[in-house]
Amino acid sequence: MKLLASIGRYFILLGKIFKKPEKHSVYYRQTIKELIYLGVNSIGIVIIISVFMGAVITLQTAYNTENPIYPRYLIGLGCRDSIILEFSSTVVALILAGKVGSHIASEIGTMRVTEQIDALEIMGVNTASYLILPKIIATVIFHPLLTLMSITVGIFGGWLAGITTGVISSGDFIYGIQYAFIPYYITYSLIKTVVFAFIISSVAGYQGFFVSGGSLEVGRASTRSVVYSCILILLFNLILTQLLLS
């Protein structure tokens, strides 16, 4: 029952968020700001994680295919496909749910408990839209770029690990990442990322927006936003994979 009420409230909030903005220039400026806070500031973590994950994936694939019947270039191919299909969209989204989601929920939640949202409301501002829409737009625009970056750096990390440890030659690896390449996988990955970005920013916005109480509640809302968006990301990962790849 409570779950249904929350889902209803979430969709009513979405309705408010996607009303026509009262002043485009203000929303535009907010969106640019959020692009920096929520997007650019996440580049570092995405790059670090992607390099290491790419490296680990390569090494694991290498050690599991030591049998000479497997051609070596399969390592490159495996690395490429795991990164494109799953790592750079889903795993990166889970990490961003932690970083970006908790940031959004605590920022909006703090504004709620310190009456800043009330102050906006009094001014006649559509608070839901003003606070959450720029964040949704910023994440939906920027996260696909992060995914592309993650794919690139992840494969690079795999190559680097492969040649420095000597499990595969540079030529084999590069042959592998070009072998039987399906460009649609990138599209699939980007579609997933857009959906995940929407989940992260809207769920966190919802959690922050309906905080009541004090700073303790803000912390709880921020935790809840991470947990719920992670669950939703995994659920939609399953649904989208079935829809897009079957």
Add this chain to the structure above:
Amino acid sequence: MIRVINATKSFNGNKVLDNVSSDFEEGKTNLVIGRSGSGKTVLLKSIVGLLELDSGEIWYDNARFDTLDFRGRKLIRKGIGMLFQGSALFDSMTVEENVMFKLNMFTGMSHSEKRKRVDFCLDRVNIRNANKMLPSELSGGMRKRVAIARAIALNPRYLFCDEPNSGLDPKTAILIDNLIKDITEDYKMTTIVNTHDMNSVMEIGEKVVFIARGVKYWEGTNSEILKSDCKPLNDFIFASKLARQLKN
């Protein structure tokens, strides 16, 4: 003018406002006084629609406010300026951006016009050379004054101040009180101020409404207040030893 008719509000069965009615006149500083927890903030938030009344009516001049939808309220809210008890400044914005917010959102003013207006408002509350500071870098009293500047940025028709001078030194408090009174008269605003400070009452209380435990016990002017025979009001006014001695 703002008219409140039979305002009643409970939280979880606990009555916080009980049939409160009063008229708040234009061009006057109307004070709502009462002890801590008496329901002043709840009354003010109900008047501006941040809380919904269980029953009763709120009128802004000739418009009934409490039954309006978001769009209808928005029209009236453009004319509202409000100072919250905790200031509620936008903490990610500088002082200047805070005061400029409404100008950005609702006017087509040029940047230099906006700058001029911001400086004018900040000057009125005696804040200088702090335009680029963040709210977290200000003292509590300065935050309050910036919040007043933000409230008056767009020349509101209705001004609501929740404890504008709590936490200020007596001199600044009087300054703020008089500022509120002056702008109320200058711009013919309808102003409602919540306070429990008797100095403010004597200084600017052209109309005073006293509430205790959510019930309106008394209303009148500051010249009548010391002579009233309302027991809860006298308990409130003459709570301190000094005040009792002065009375006798």
